[in-house]
Amino acid sequence: MSADTPAFLAACRGEPVPYTPIWIMRQAGRYLPEYREVRSRVSFETLTRTPELAAEVTLQPLRRFPLDAAILFSDIMTPLQGMGVDLTFDPGPVVRAPIRTDAAIDALQPLVAERDVPFVLETIRLIRAAAPGNVPLIGFAGGPFTLFCYLVCGRPSKEFETARAFLYAQPEAAMRLLERLADAMAVYLGAQAAAGAQALMVFESWGGLLAPPQFERFALAAARRTLAALRSRGVPLIYYLNQGSALLEHLAALEADVIGVDWRSPLGAVRRVLGANKAVQGNLDPAALFAPPAELIAQAERVLREAGNQPGHIFNLGHGIWPQTDPDAVARLVDVVHERSARRGASA
Amino acid sequence: MSADTPAFLAACRGEPVPYTPIWIMRQAGRYLPEYREVRSRVSFETLTRTPELAAEVTLQPLRRFPLDAAILFSDIMTPLQGMGVDLTFDPGPVVRAPIRTDAAIDALQPLVAERDVPFVLETIRLIRAAAPGNVPLIGFAGGPFTLFCYLVCGRPSKEFETARAFLYAQPEAAMRLLERLADAMAVYLGAQAAAGAQALMVFESWGGLLAPPQFERFALAAARRTLAALRSRGVPLIYYLNQGSALLEHLAALEADVIGVDWRSPLGAVRRVLGANKAVQGNLDPAALFAPPAELIAQAERVLREAGNQPGHIFNLGHGIWPQTDPDAVARLVDVVHERSARRGASA
Numbered sequence: 001m002s003a004d005t006p007a008f009l010a011a012c013r014g015e016p017v018p019y020t021p022i023w024i025m026r027q028a029g030r031y032l033p034e035y036r037e038v039r040s041r042v043s044f045e046t047l048t049r050t051p052e053l054a055a056e057v058t059l060q061p062l063r064r065f066p067l068d069a070a071i072l073f074s075d076i077m078t079p080l081q082g083m084g085v086d087l088t089f090d091p092g093p094v095v096r097a098p099i100r101t102d103a104a105i106d107a108l109q110p111l112v113a114e115r116d117v118p119f120v121l122e123t124i125r126l127i128r129a130a131a132p133g134n135v136p137l138i139g140f141a142g143g144p145f146t147l148f149c150y151l152v153c154g155r156p157s158k159e160f161e162t163a164r165a166f167l168y169a170q171p172e173a174a175m176r177l178l179e180r181l182a183d184a185m186a187v188y189l190g191a192q193a194a195a196g197a198q199a200l201m202v203f204e205s206w207g208g209l210l211a212p213p214q215f216e217r218f219a220l221a222a223a224r225r226t227l228a229a230l231r232s233r234g235v236p237l238i239y240y241l242n243q244g245s246a247l248l249e250h251l252a253a254l255e256a257d258v259i260g261v262d263w264r265s266p267l268g269a270v271r272r273v274l275g276a277n278k279a280v281q282g283n284l285d286p287a288a289l290f291a292p293p294a295e296l297i298a299q300a301e302r303v304l305r306e307a308g309n310q311p312g313h314i315f316n317l318g319h320g321i322w323p324q325t326d327p328d329a330v331a332r333l334v335d336v337v338h339e340r341s342a343r344r345g346a347s348a
Numbered sequence: 349m350s351a352d353t354p355a356f357l358a359a360c361r362g363e364p365v366p367y368t369p370i371w372i373m374r375q376a377g378r379y380l381p382e383y384r385e386v387r388s389r390v391s392f393e394t395l396t397r398t399p400e401l402a403a404e405v406t407l408q409p410l411r412r413f414p415l416d417a418a419i420l421f422s423d424i425m426t427p428l429q430g431m432g433v434d435l436t437f438d439p440g441p442v443v444r445a446p447i448r449t450d451a452a453i454d455a456l457q458p459l460v461a462e463r464d465v466p467f468v469l470e471t472i473r474l475i476r477a478a479a480p481g482n483v484p485l486i487g488f489a490g491g492p493f494t495l496f497c498y499l500v501c502g503r504p505s506k507e508f509e510t511a512r513a514f515l516y517a518q519p520e521a522a523m524r525l526l527e528r529l530a531d532a533m534a535v536y537l538g539a540q541a542a543a544g545a546q547a548l549m550v551f552e553s554w555g556g557l558l559a560p561p562q563f564e565r566f567a568l569a570a571a572r573r574t575l576a577a578l579r580s581r582g583v584p585l586i587y588y589l590n591q592g593s594a595l596l597e598h599l600a601a602l603e604a605d606v607i608g609v610d611w612r613s614p615l616g617a618v619r620r621v622l623g624a625n626k627a628v629q630g631n632l633d634p635a636a637l638f639a640p641p642a643e644l645i646a647q648a649e650r651v652l653r654e655a656g657n658q659p660g661h662i663f664n665l666g667h668g669i670w671p672q673t674d675p676d677a678v679a680r681l682v683d684v685v686h687e688r689s690a691r692r693g694a695s696a
Contacts, residue, residue, distance in 0.1 A: 243591060246613045285559040291516035322507075
């Protein structure tokens with residue numbers, strides 16, 4: 001890689017790096033006392049809509065740990081408010097009128113980023129102006145099917161039964177709603193890149209609830225639509241799928257640079273299925289941060305070993321960090337990933 | 349198979365059958381108006397502890413549909429009350445004093461079936477006396493790790509973080525608790541077989557939350573301990589794992605006759621990993637019951653096709669049936685599985 005390319009961006013592109021880069025899903029979050037201090041003064045929604053505060057909490061973990069990327073602080077549901085969705089947080093997202101009819105789908109407005117999410121774009125500009133060193137910023141959006149789950153069910157659910165039944169009962173209506181969401185997220189992510197985001201990530205948190213044929217027909221088709229519209233932006237595209245162990249072969253042909261996986265799929269197997277042209281992101285069990293230091297180090301080394309010596313690995317957890325995590329364990333993890341991967345020459 | 353061996357039991361043993369047998373997880377449940385009628389009169393806990401009522405709801409689905417097996421109506425937490433766990437239902441199980449210390453683990457009593465669960469054994473005897481035709485009865489218990497999740501966390505949870513962190517933070521204590529639960533479930537299931545249960549099933553609903561090394565070390569080791577104690581009973585043993593797509597290769601050596609899987613693992617791939625000596629159970633998406641009839645039939649045929657023509661397939665959903673399901677869809681599913689599998693000669 002060129003001397004001034006951050007390791008995170010090089011790894012996204014499958015280029016050699018001097019050490020394995022690491023960032024952590026939900027690294028700006030409740031496990032940090034300084035985040036909880038900000039949240040004690042404002043609501044979650046206010047925090048996501050106030051650029052100075054959202055930028056501040058985005059930067060908090062970078063001051064504590066030598067992380068290799070920042071990620072925009074926001075919520076996957078935030079852009080939907082501009083489309084006409086009546087949304088509150090309690091504390092998870094609640095859609096007052098769940099979307100289950102053609103009329104409700106047709107009433108959704110296309111997203112206009114400057115009108116609907118100016119505060120997100122301003123947050124990105126503030127982060128870029130203030131980010132320490134050369135740390136790149138990841139923009140993100142929810143995957144179309146994950147957003148669909150919340151819109152159809154109305155609130156978080158363990159199994160999202162109503163959304164999954166809707167796919168079978170009304171497949172055409174479901175596809176229309178998914179396409180609208182896919183197009184809106186393409187606009188949203190494109191605007192984030194224009195505002196300064198240096199990589200774009202799609203969080204498909206609930207895609208792994210689907211049987212393979214449904215995943216291919218609905219969730220993956222919609223994600224492809226979003227990603228295809230972003231190719232010309234020239235920034236790395238990351239697609240994260242939770243609970244996707246049975247679906248990996250479907251991702252091999254996806255037009256994403258990086259596939260993020262949860263903690264259950266050994267990275268060696270993931271790389272064999274995805275092939276050499278994809279970078280992988282993950283995948284330490286978030287629970288491993290509760291192990292004594294020696295065991296945490298052993299678990300981190302296992303993930304590095306399974307990822308192998310070839311280029312294209314970004315270390316992360318397999319899911320968001322838990323609020324009850326000790327920040328000292330995060331410090332230990334970041335250090336051990338940097339040290340051990342540099343010592344063995346990572347993928348240089 | 350011999351002329352009087354029920355198809356379900358023959359399929360469990362990998363013997364040829366004239367048609368693919370089918371039963372449905374939670375077939376005695378809230379989607380049936382006659383079940384809701386009983387529940388409107390008594391609490392869930394009373395229902396599980398009153399043999400006449402528990403036997404009645406066990407038999408209800410058999411009167412509606414030509415199912416190939418009955419399954420005891422009970423709850424996986426029920427046997428723990430006799431071990432000294434202070435348990436209520438709200439509506440999910442709530443453990444008043446979660447078990448997180450050596451002292452709490454040591455305070456658990458070994459299970460004595462005749463003392464602690466006489467009502468379950470009586471329920472089994474009533475069902476066997478009243479079951480229509482030759483329909484076999486499945487007894488069941490929760491998997492040790494699934495019970496561990498409830499005992500450590502205290503109540504249902506999406507991710508069971510406290511239980512998963514406990515495995516890393518206190519592995520020896522965790523293993524001790526798992527072994528106590530494994531031994532108790534061996535006693536419990538053995539007593540069910542002695543009372544008349546003709547097959548025994550272990551529901552490891554949350555084992556799939558674990559990373560592969562943790563699954564092998566904790567959940568699978570405990571399940572092996574339970575199953576090993578039951579081998580001499582001479583009845584088929586079924587091990588069901590939810591969210592287990594990344595863990596299938598770990599199950600190939602498990603001493604169970606049948607492996608049940610969720611709706612995300614295509615059965616063809618499952619059979620390749622498990623080998624010819626295991627029967628498989630599953631795995632239609634519970635959401636498929638909301639499809640129009642032609643699509644439901646197509647989905648059922650897909651599952652039959654993926655299971656292949658070799659013996660050893662028991663049709664089921666990949667997870668429990670949802671309360672909002674239309675019983676008419678269940679009738680359609682049972683008929684199509686019987687008809688289509690018989691027409692192509694199933695695994696005769």
